[in-house]
Amino acid sequence: SQTIHQWPATLVQPVGSPLSLECTVEGTSNPNLYWYRQAAGRGLQLLFYSVGIGQISSEVPQNLSASRPQDRQFILSSKKLLLSDSGFYLCAWSRGGAGANQPQHFGDGTRLSIL
Amino acid sequence: DQQVKQNSPSLSVQEGRISILNCDYTNSMFDYFLWYKKYPAEGPTFLISISSIKDKNEDGRFTVFLNKSAKHLSLHIVPSQPGDSAVYFCAASDPRGTGNQFYFGTGTSLTVIP
Numbered sequence: 001s002q003t004i005h006q007w008p009a010t011l012v013q014p015v016g017s018p019l020s021l022e023c024t025v026e027g028t029s030n031p032n033l034y035w036y037r038q039a040a041g042r043g044l045q046l047l048f049y050s051v052g053i054g055q056i057s058s059e060v061p062q063n064l065s066a067s068r069p070q071d072r073q074f075i076l077s078s079k080k081l082l083l084s085d086s087g088f089y090l091c092a093w094s095r096g097g098a099g100a101n102q103p104q105h106f107g108d109g110t111r112l113s114i115l
Numbered sequence: 116d117q118q119v120k121q122n123s124p125s126l127s128v129q130e131g132r133i134s135i136l137n138c139d140y141t142n143s144m145f146d147y148f149l150w151y152k153k154y155p156a157e158g159p160t161f162l163i164s165i166s167s168i169k170d171k172n173e174d175g176r177f178t179v180f181l182n183k184s185a186k187h188l189s190l191h192i193v194p195s196q197p198g199d200s201a202v203y204f205c206a207a208s209d210p211r212g213t214g215n216q217f218y219f220g221t222g223t224s225l226t227v228i229p
Contacts, residue, residue, distance in 0.1 A: 006158075009156075032214050032215050034214075034216075036219075042221055043121075043204065043219045043220055043221035044159075044204065044206075044219040046216060049214045049216060051213065090158050090159070092158075094215045101146070101147040101164075101166065101208065101210075101215075102215050103149055103161040103164055104217060106151075106158030106159045108156070108157050109156070109157065109158050111156070
């Protein structure tokens with residue numbers, strides 16, 4: 001069966017510090033990978049998605065970036081965090097190469113607080 | 116621009132009764148819809164889906180209805196149980212997009228009262 005791991009679960013960072021959140025998927029090959037953010041009282045906002053190694057699509061211009069150095073690894077980064085980057089960050093995967101209409105499956109998220 | 120809307124932020128239902136969660140969308144090209152359930156401090160869990168070629172899909176206590184002409188879908192939970200208390204998100208997919216992307220609503224918090 002497939003599993004998705006996301007860490008850390010919580011993170012408190014000062015403004016201006018760098019960020020690196022990691023997500024890995026097990027039990028599947030060439031998955032589609034996604035990073036979402038859920039701000040307080042709001043829905044899920046898609047930040048980045050990837051259909052393959054090194055292929056990153058950005059949905060929202062901001063000071064965050066994503067990378068996919070390996071097939072089942074997805075990393076969310078920032079060089080300098082802003083207060084507005086606070087939120088709940090979720091990684092998700094869906095079956096790749098299977099066309100559309102595949103549910104996405106989520107990790108347990110990272111609660112990021114910027115001080 | 117919110118293409119998927121859940122206009123009720125919260126809903127309270129007595130245990131054993133029916134819970135009805137609603138979702139509206141604006142993009143007529145959406146052809147695949149899902150419902151997710153989310154507990155606090157956890158990621159959303161996939162619950163049930165429906166394709167635009169159907170108007171109903173049932174899985175145990177959960178039934179999703181799709182009304183394409185009204186651009187409306189709903190999730191029915193019968194009978195409701197206290198463990199169903201969670202935030203429910205609807206999501207929709209546009210087949211013209213790449214990477215199997217979904218548009219999510221803002222969620223409805225369901226409380227099932229014992």
